[in-house]
Amino acid sequence: MKYEIIVVGGGHAGCEAAIASARKGHKTLLITGNINNIATMPCNPSIGGSAKGIIVREIDALGGVMGEVADKTLIQMKMLNYAKGPAVKSLRAQVDKVRYPREMLNTLRQEKKLSIKEGMVEDLIVKDGTVYGVILNTGENITSNIVILTTGTYLKSDILIGNTRTRSGPHDESPSLYLSNNLKKYGFNILRLKTGTPPRIKRETIDFSKAKKEEGDKKYYTFSHSNQHYYDIEKQDPCYLIYTTEETKKIILDNLNKSSMYGGLDDITGVGPRYCPSIEDKIVRFSDKEKHQLFLEPESHFYDDIYIQGFSTSMPRNIQEQMVHSLPGLEKAKILKYAYAIEYDAIYPTQIKPSLETKILNNLFTAGQINGTSGYEEAACQGLIAGINASLKLEDKEPLILKRNEAYIGVLIDDLVTKGTKEPYRMLTSRAEYRLLLRHDNSDLRLSEKGYSVGLLSLEKYQKFIQKKENIIKLIEKLKEIKITVDTEKRRTTMTVFDYLKNPNANLKEVNSLFNLNLNYEDEIIEEVEIQIKYEGYIRKVEREAEKKLKNEAKQIPENIDYDKIPNLASEARQKLKEIRPLSIAQASRISGVNPSDVSILLVYLRKYYNE
C-alpha cells in the first residue's frame, strides 16, 4: 500500500497535518501508538491563552481544525487582557479532556483520503538523502512520497518521579525507542528536553469553600471565525484560585534532594522551560516569596479529576501526598494521578527549513514537540503548516511561509529555524515585535486569503471573510460621512464619527445608540472598525517598521553559497551562517551572533556575486 503522505504521531500537530494533507486531496496515513489517545491533552485542560489563543484563530483562518474542535468541547471561555490593548486580547478555553479527543477523532474519520493505523514507527526508509516511507517496530515497511514526524514527547521518553526513571510516554504509552537514534544516524543533532505536569485530584475530596471562584466571561466568544458557539454562558464550569502555604514551602525545602531534578536522579540532561518551572524550582529561585498562586481546573464532565495548575513537580509520591495536603481545602484530597517530569528527545530546529521540511533529509517534515516547542497550540499550527507544505511540495508549488508581520505562526517558525531553542519553546506576545498587527480580531483578515489560495479554507468560510472585509470598508466609509456634534470640556464641536473615534475613550456601539445612527453591523465588524480607526497611527507605524525590516526578506541568499569564501566575516558569524543557512538577508540578520557588520559584508559579497 503506497501513500502520498504519512504522518507519524496522532497528537495536536499530527491531527492538523493529516487533515490538511487529506483535505488537499492527498492519500494520507496517520500512524499512532493508540487510536484512543488521539489528540489527548496530557497536561493542562485548556486551549488558548495569551498569544496562544491568537494562534488558534490563525489556525482557523488558514483552514485548520483546532479552533472548531475546541469550540465544540469547551466548558469555560475567557477573553484575556481585555482592557490591556487591542493587540494583546486573547481567548482561553477550559476544554473537556474527554470530548476534545473524541471530537477530533470524529473530524479525522470524516476525511475520505485519510486512513488511521495503530503502530510504532522506529525507522525511516531512506535512500540518497531522501525519505521514502517508514518502518514499524514489527518490521513492516510502508512507503510514501513524504513523511511528517509529529512524535511529541514520545522519542525515548522517560517519566521521572523522585528517584525513579521509567522509559514511558505519557498515559503509560510505550515510547519510540529507536527512532531518535536512527535520526541521529541520518545526521540529525538530537536535543534532550524536559517538561512536567502537576498531580490530578479527586474533585469530591476538595473543600472548594477555601478557594476563590474564577468564572468564565458572560459573553459569547469562539475561536473559529464561523462564530458558531456550542456552550451556554450560564452553564460554564468555574476554576478556583488557591495559594501554597508556609507548610508547602517547608515540605518542599525539607525534601528537595528527593526531587528528580534536585538530586533524586543524577543523570538528568533534559533542559526544562523557564516559563513553566516546577513548584520546587519556584520555591528555590524565588525564596523570598511566601506563597505561590495555584489554579484548580476541572478536566472533564466525564470524570472527576481536578488539575492543579502551577504545581508541577518531580517529587516522590509520598512527598507529593504531603505537599498536596498542605494546600488550603486539599487537606484530605485524594491524588488520582501523581505529578511527573518527562524527558524526551527532539531535534535542533535549526536543521529545519522555514517550510518545516528538514535540511538533512528530502521529503521529511517535522512539526510540534520534536522541533523543540511546547504547548498544544504551538504543535497544532506547525502540524498545519507541515501538512500544507508537504501537499504543496507534492503539487510542485512554492511552500507557504508566513512572515513575522503576518502571523504568530510566522514568528514561531522563524524563531525556531533561525535562532533555534535550548528549552521547550512557548509562544509569548513579547516574542512578536509586530504584535500590534497580529491581533485576535484580524486573524482572518491576515490569513484567510492564504488559507483559501493554498486550497484548504472552505469556500463557505472564505465567502464569510470576503463579506466581512467588504462590510468593514463600507462602515469606515460611512463613518467618514456621518457628522455628530459633541460637547467637550471647552467647546461644542461637529466632527465625523471617524474622527471622533480617534479619541481613546470613544466607543462606536455607544455612539451608534446615542446618536441613533442605525448602523446595523455585527459586533465583530464594529469592533474591527473601531480598532482600525482608533489605533491607525500606531498600526501604520508598525507596518512601516515591518516593511523596512522585512525589505531584506526579498534579498535572497543563494542556497549553494560558500561562507568560507566570504572574506572578513567574524568567525562566530561564519559558523552560525553555515549552520543555519538563512534564505534571505533579513533572516541572516536575525541570527544571534551575526552582527550588523557581518550583514554588511554579506551584502557586499552578494552584490559582487550577482554581478559576476
Place this chain on the structure above:
Amino acid sequence: MDDTIVAISTTTGVGAISIIRLSGEEALKIASKVFTKNLTKEKSHTIHYGHVIDNGEKIDEVLITVMKSPKTFTREDVVEINCHGGIATTNKVLEVILKNGARLAEPGEFTKRAFLNGRIDLLEAEATMDLISSKSETARKISINTLTGETSNLIKDLRNELIQIISNIEVNIDYPEYEDIEQLTSTKILPSINKFKKKLQEIIKKSEDSKVIKEGITVGIVGRPNVGKSSLLNALIEEKKAIVTDIPGTTRDIVEGTIIIDGIILNIIDTAGIRESKDLVEQIGVEKSLEIIDSADLVIFILNNNEEITEEEKRLLKKVKDKKHIIVINKIDLEKKLDRKKIEDKYIEISVKENIGITEIKKEIKKLFNMGKLKTNDLTYLSSARSIALLHKALSSIDEALQEIEKNSPIDIIEFSLKVAWDYLGEVIGETYTDELLDELFSRFCLGK
C-alpha cells in the same frame, strides 16, 4: 571599493603637520606619480623622504608612509603623506593628487571602508571617527572613553531601567492571571516614566555639552555689507589669520577662522562676502544669511550704529531669535543713527576699530554655552551626532508614551512607545534584540503553569 580615495586627514589649520591619506588599489600608483620616487615596489610599512612635484615644480617637502593591504586601517593599500608647508601647501598637494586620479573621500569614508572590510565594528567606527577629528585634549579623552565602553555602560543602565518597566507590563500581558505580580496601570507607571525621562534628558544635555567640547561651536557672523564682519572676525581671532581653502568641497563647512575660548573651539563658518576686498561692494543676500543662520550653533548679528535699521535686517532679526544669538551694534565711535527700540532684544555695543566691547562678546558666548560649567573631567557622555539624535528620538518616544497615559490609552499602546524608546537606545550601542526582554521576564518573575 574600487576607486582610490584621498583626503586631508588632520584637521585643517590645527597643528604644524598635515597628513594626506590615500586608500585603494591605486594608492601607490597615484602617489608615485606625484612623488620624487617610485613607491610601487617598496615594502609595506616603510617611510620615504622626498618632494611632491607638480609639472616639475616642487610643491612641498614630505615624508610618505607606504602601508600595503591587508594590514592597514582600511585593509586596502594606504599611503600617508606628511606635509610640512601649512594649509595652503597642503591644499595644493591634495589638488595635485586629485588631478592624478584619486577621488576626494566623503566624510568618514575611510572608516566606512574599514568597517565594511571587517576591520572595526560600528561603535569602534564611530569612536575612531571621533578620535581622528578630535582637536583638543579634552576631546581626545571623550573618544578614548567611548572606545573603552564607558558610554555603552551608560546606555546599558538606561535601557536596564526602561526594561524593568517594560517587562513588568509584558508579564501582565503574557501571564494575565498572576495576581502576585502587580497589575500595572497607566497611573502606576507614570512616576517611573517621569523619573526615567528626567534621567534621559540629563544625559542628552551632558552629551550635547560633550559635543561642544569635542566638536566646538559653529558660529555664523551675519550682517549688511561694510557693517564690520571681517573686522570683528579678525578682532575675535586676535591675529589677522583667516584660513581660506581654494578647493571647494574639501571640508563640509568652509571654516573662515578658529577661535579658542576656555579650551572650546569656535569655528566661524562662511560669512559671505568676508573674503571680498573692501573696494568691492559686498553682495550679501538675505538668502545666504538665512543659510548661515540655519547651519550655525551661534549667530552673531551685526548692526551699524551709524545707519537706520533696514527691513531686511528686521526680518533677519526675527529669524535669529530661534537660535542662540548675540546682537552686536558696531561702530559706536560714529554718530548714533540706529534706533535701539526697534531691536526688541538684548544687544552689545562695540567698536571694533577702538577695540571696545570685544571682551563682552566673548563673555556672552561663554554664558550662552554654559562654558564655565562644562565639566571636562566627567566625559563619559556620548558625543557623536548620531548618538545624540538617537537619544532625542528616544526622548520623543517617551513623550509619546506620556501623552498616551494622559489620554488614558490601554497599557499595550503605552508600552509600544516605551519599546520604541528602548530600541533607539539599543541602536546607540548596537543591540536591539528581544531575547533580553525574555531573559528579564524569566529571571525576575515567578511564572509557570
